[in-house]
Amino acid sequence: MALKSYTAALTPPQATRLCALLREEGFEMPPRPYTLGFGQKGHLTVAVYEKGPKVVIQGRDTEDFVKFRLEPEILGEAKLGYEEELSPDQFQPHFGIDESGKGDFFGPLVISGAYVDRGIARALREAGVTDSKRIGSDARIRELASVIRGQPGAVHEVIIVGPETYNRLVVKFGNVNRLLAWGHARVLENLLAKRPDCPRALSDQFAKPEVLKRALLEKGRTIQFDTATKAESDPAVAAASILAREGLIDWMDRTGREIGCRLPRGASAEVKRVARELVAGRGAEVLNRLAKTHFRTAHEVAPTHFAAPPPRSTHWGGGKADS
Known part of the structure; x- marks a missing residue:
């Protein structure tokens, strides 16, 4: 094709x-x-x-x-x-894991995983599956997600951590990187329940390797788990990134319709404006249901309700890699 x-x-x-x-x-x-x-x-x-x-x-x-x-x-x-000659590991059986929503004030954290073998990897390449951050159209994300799910032998897993759960878990784990490690480990465990013969998994490097290794569950400790910078060039990780992005945009669209307000992505001035309007009209508690309240934006729009976040050096919410 x-x-x-x-x-x-x-x-x-x-x-x-x-x-x-x-x-x-x-x-x-x-x-x-x-x-x-x-x-x-x-x-x-x-x-x-x-x-x-x-x-x-x-x-x-x-x-x-x-x-x-x-x-x-x-x-x-x-x-x-020449992809198979240049990067043969990308065409061997493995899982890819990625997340979406980490940098968005509104919405959930979505962590996803996908399995590829040589046939699936080739098909995804031909279909144009790439890192979701390179795709600007929601319609294209949904189109590619359908292609990924439709592959013969496809195995995938999506975990959506809604804002209320996310806010509780950030406090429990102490920082976002440990929460991400837990989510990656949970996705991997669920993937291995569906495809126990898969020998390897790959994810983007968001923290020091030992942080993720400590979070691995029983099945996850039995296979090779690699992390790499720019791992989204791998077809399995790219597929996972698209499935995660689809989960995010579906949640944002559905929730926006339910509350009668479009929720912008990112952490821009427009995000802050919408957050102020929501707090003014519905009270500060609404952010617990719609947003990641450890972001500085929550404190800026509702300072009496949400404390200022610690300095970035503590790795709270998207800082440097956890130690």
Whole structure:
């Protein structure tokens, strides 16, 4: 099956060169928000996003454009089609585990895991499964999540830690990294109950390895568990990141409809504005049900109800790796 979607990180000079290439090749370049350039030509769209920067290529001619223009002229390296030779471990049977929502004031923490073998990994690559942070469209996240769940032999697990539970567990564990370690260990245990013959698991490195090892449960201690920076380049971890992101956006959309208020993501000025309005209209307690109250935002919008967080050096809520 020909590749119909491709995402790659760019350096700023590469992004500039790619936009110039699109113009030289006669791509239509209509203005699009959040992009440095957006090109359309035949069965191909190329979006060069400001954030990253990164490029997202979609359409029937994606594979040819990547192989014959993007890689040789912009990236300066040939990877497409050589993934198994360059990264053979990514195509061996293993679990990938990732999370979503850690940096969002509103909403849950979602931790997910997915299993791949050679066939599943190849299929996910061809479908365009990549790190969810590189995908800006909720519709595309849901589309890829459906592809992941539909793979023959697919095994996956999603744990949604809603705000009320999250706030209680952050206090219990003492910091977010220990909570994340517990969640990763729980997902791994559930995956192994479904696929006990899997020999290895991989997750992004969010804390020192011993923090995660201490959290592993009975089954999780029996297999090789690796952590790595930028682990989302692995197809299993990328799949897990998409399933986790789907869980987050579904919760945010559903809860927003229930309360009649759109809950923005992240921790921006818009997030703070919505939080102030919610507190003014419903009382500070509403944040316990909707938000991660150890974020400084909670104290800023309801200072008499939520204490100021400790200094970042204590690793409370997204600081440096736990020791």
